[in-house]
Every structure is written in structure tokens, then in C-alpha cells.
Amino acid sequence: MRRSLISICAVAALSVAAFAADDDDDVPPTPPPPSVDAKFTAYGQPVIAFTHAEIVDGTGGKPRYDQTLVIKDGRIAAIGPASRVRVPGGATVIDTRGKTLLPGFVMAHEHLFYPTGTYGARDYAALPTSFARLYLAGGTTTARTGGSMAPYADINLKLAIDKGEAVGPDLDVTGPYLNGPGLPILKMHVLTGPADATRTVNYWADEGATSFKAYINITRAELKAAIDAAHTRGLKVTGHLCSVTYREAAELGIDNLEHGFGVMTDFFKGKEPDVCPARSQQALADVDENSPEFESLVRTLIAHHVTLTSTLTVFETFTPGRPEAPEAARALLIPELRQMYEQGWAGVPTSDNLKPYATIFPKLMKMERMFSAAGGTLIAGTDPTGYGGVIPGFSGKREIQLLVEAGFSFPEALKIATLNGAHYLGRDADVGSLTVGKRADIVLVEGDPMKDSTALDRMPFVFKKGVGYNTAAIFDEFRGKVGLY
């Protein structure tokens, strides 16, 4: 009680000082307050050496054991066998025996908003404050947002993170959804045609958006206009499509498709051009992944260099018989949102709408493996939407665990969630793998994720630019607050 009174007074005093400064040049500038994030930092030393570590480096290669990794001034200065790499004098040494170092995750569908339910229209709360910190605490050091409901909040957060004024992953901010009429979501602009698509892309690119996402009710002409406008500026376009098929989008030049094969309408019987057919999950469940038609679609996507984003995390929440989000994740939510999620999860087994996901979920896993085996590039994202079961801080590691469950080896799954994403975002010279010279974005896990991917659930420290964050401190800070900030 006393503390909160003091902070209110301090705020009042600061604003008086700021007011006075307008009239009096002699008043010294108010010093910036200590960062709200200062308490999350566990390691801030310029030279840090991890010794006797297992390393899975994000390139898809085999793990290396008993390694020393040295960080100097935010970058990786050395990696090699502990017997050969010299620990620099004055280094802070972290004994990493029994632990594994991974590159920071690069995730591509990390919204800064969360569903708050339906009251006439569906609504979503922008939660940039908690989500930025929680994504980082879950191992994600670079993220693309994958569609925005509050683009100025996302852009301002990105700038604050770049300047070191806020803790979170480096952000590739996606502009507002490019979508036509027909969705009951108040926070979305409704496109009126191709010229509006061009105008919207140009406006938000000027404001600082660095990628764009087409949504389920866009026309082919609008999508083409958006792709042309974005490509003219060197920016990429992804889509969570429905009205436009995957094949059409590939031929129009789209760069990326969200949700693996989970939202394709290519095989819906009687689909009208430019129209999103009434939802039929059963049609998706009925797609034969061994058919020549599916094989031809895979070939077309690969020929057009279309990257697919796997978001198994959100499909898992629709699938009967899958585990509930962990208690520690649910505990982050304010009571109303926790209740909304728990009711949603409890309703999955009896929902007729969701029954087909019992078939769809394993099929999507198989299709992603087939796409990758045929030479297609998969990246990973987590998508905290649906009815709220995908919770930042827990979602990134879950996505990697689900890729392993889908049949990828752990190094392959990790590469999808690190180097592949970094390459897609054009950041692979700097991040995406544990490589000498790259930025020291490093996840430390207890145990060996090669043997058991649940080791990812024990992640005490995440390093970004060589600064080590105490993940438990971040989770503690936001317990019961997700929904407010």
C-alpha cells in the first residue's frame, strides 16, 4: 500500500517538474526512470563463458557435447570443445554441465493481441507489454507479428525494443490485416478494392510496418495489388487465406502462407472464385495427402518459393484429446480470460464443429513433413488466437515440441524455428544459429532436448544480445496480469 502511494506521488512530482521545465531553462532535465525491466536481468557482463555445454546450433546439424561458448560484447566470440577453447580472463563463467544451449527462437506468427471473446462482434485486446516480455521468456528473441489489431502499438513497441527501452524479441511488425467485408471484427479495416489495398500497404509501410498479411476475405485483385505494392518496397506478404486458394496466391507471387495446409481451400468442391466458402472443416479432413492433386499443389508452392508457417500450436487447441495449457500458462491470465479459456478447452470434445480436427491435426503434421521432404521451406509460428489456448511464453517451445511429435528430428524442428525463420526475415547473417560472429541470442535449457523435447519446459535463462534474462522473474511479474497489459 505504502509503495503504491509513493509511486503515485512520484508521478505527480515528475509531471510538476516537467511542467516547470517549460518556463525555466535552469531546471535540469528529469533523469529517465530505471527501466521497469531491470529486475529481469540475470547476466549483463560483457564477457560470459558457458562451459561443458551441449550445443544444438540451429543449422539442423548434430548436437555437439562438452563445448565452451564465449560471448563478448553481445556477440558469439568462440565455440568449441571445452578442452580447446580458452575461457578469457575476467569472464563470468556459467557451468553448463547437464544443460543445452540453443539459438534464440525466430517465430513468425506472434501476435501482440489475445482474444477476449465475443460480444456481438469478436474482440481482441492489444497486450504488447506482457506479450513482448513473455515471448522472450519463452525463448523467442526475434518475432514477426503475423497481423495486427493495434499497429501503432506494435510499431512503437518495436522501436522501444530496438532502442533498448523495452525488453522483448526484435520485431518484424506486420501491418493491419488486408481483408474485405464479412468479418465481425471491429478492429479490422475493410478493403474496398485493389486501389485501397495499394494505399493501405503504402500508408503502413511509411509508418513502419515491415511485412503484410492478407486475410480470409480478400479478392485476387486486392491480393495482387498488395503484393505488388509491398514488393516494390522490398517487403514480403503472407496470408491466412480462404477466398483465394493456395495455388492462386502462389501464382500471384505471395511469399508465405500461414497455418501450414490448415486453411487451404484448394480442394473445396464448388468453391467460387474470390469467395471464402462456408466453413467446412470436414472438407479439409477429407483431403487425401497422397493424391496427385495434393502433390501438384506442393510442387507449385515450392516452384514459386512460397514458405509455409507451421502453427501446430493453435490447431492443437481445436483437437479433442489434447492436453490443456499448463497451469503456469493459465495462471498468467486475468480470471475472466482464464475462465474463457478453460470453458473453451472443456468444450472441445463435444463440439461438432471441431470433431474433424481429430483427423485434421495429425494430417497437418504429415503434410508439413511431406512439404519439407519435397524441398519446401517451413518456418514456425504460434498464433495466440482461437479461444486463448496459445499463451506467449509457453507457445514457442510447444510449437517445437509439436514439430518433433510430427516426426522432425529435434535439430530439424529447431532449425525450422530458428534459422529458417531468420532466413525468411532476411536476418540470418545476424541471428538464427549459434555461430561465431552472430548475435548472442541464446536459450539455455536444463537437460537434453535431443532425448526428450520436454526439456524445453525448463528454460531458466534466455540471452538476447548477450544479456541474460531470468525467465522466472518475467513469469512472476505477469502472473494474473495477461489481459490487462
Ligand SMILES: [Zn+2]
Ligand atoms: Zn494469426
